[in-house]
Amino acid sequence: MTEQNTRRGIALMIAAVFVFALQDGFSRHLAGAYSVLMIVMIRYWAYAGFVTLQAARRPEGFRAAIRTAHPVLQLARAALLVGEICVIVWGYTLIGLIESHAVFAICPLLIAGLSGPVLGEKVGWKRWLAIGIGMAGVMVILRPGSGVFTLAALLPLAAALMFALYSLLTRLTSRRDSSFVNLFWSGILGAGMMTALGLPLWEPMTGTDWVLTVVYAALATFGHWLLIRxxxxxxxxxxxxxxxxxxxxxxxxxxxxYGETLRPEVVIGTIIIVAAGLWMLWQARSEQSPTLQSRTT
Known part of the structure; x- marks a missing residue:
């Protein structure tokens, strides 16, 4: 049963990241034609509608389903996620999808490094080595001092840092709040923030782009649902x-x-970052395996 669930989980993860990739493709086009804040606002409206509908269907009742023990941390989480999405989408329009995601891949390593000061977890030398290798991969991609480096290339790195902090705060809130409570408040508070930021920048949209926006919002919602499952x-x-x-x-x-090119430095840097991340995950599972074995004997 465990093996079957793991296989299904892997299939769901692959489906989720595929949907998120499609979503990013739509966001690159829409944010290039309209205000980034307006496009992200519409996405959040769909997100908020989705979690509100889910809350209304919860067996424990709406109010019980959304009760949080960490209102301040929920606000901070929502602000970090809003900032991360806006910054990474802006990065798509300036440096493209490929380079943005290549740099953003450092995120799991940042989470590991920040888990010490934020959560008080022990970060051993193996994790720090993986983080250092990953940052070297980022430097290969960004090529500072090469004459082609621009400040826009730092946008996905800033987004990765914000998402890492968001993920760590989610761990904190998860000690007393359920995963659904975290999902609900990030959607509702984020929608409120984005409405305040995006509504003043509203622009008329063509009929075709309205269709693309609806598909974009639907993909974002579906991707979150797949990830939850x-x-x-x-x-x-x-x-x-x-x-x-x-x-x-x-x-x-x-x-x-979009006719983007896959630069050799981006390929090499991405391989370095992903290899460092996978090595860190393997080390974490190896450290846990003795404990798991002792519990099953």
């Missing part, structure tokens, strides 16, 4: 390595749809 089906450590497939999916979209 994925983590409910299998352990995160078993499915997390397959999240890196999003880089491949995004690269295909970037090349075929």
């Amino acid at each position: 994925c983590y409910a089906t299998a352990e995160a450590s078993a499915v997390q390595p397959f999240a890196y497939l999003q880089i491949g999916f995004v690269s295909v979209i970037g090349i075929l749809v």
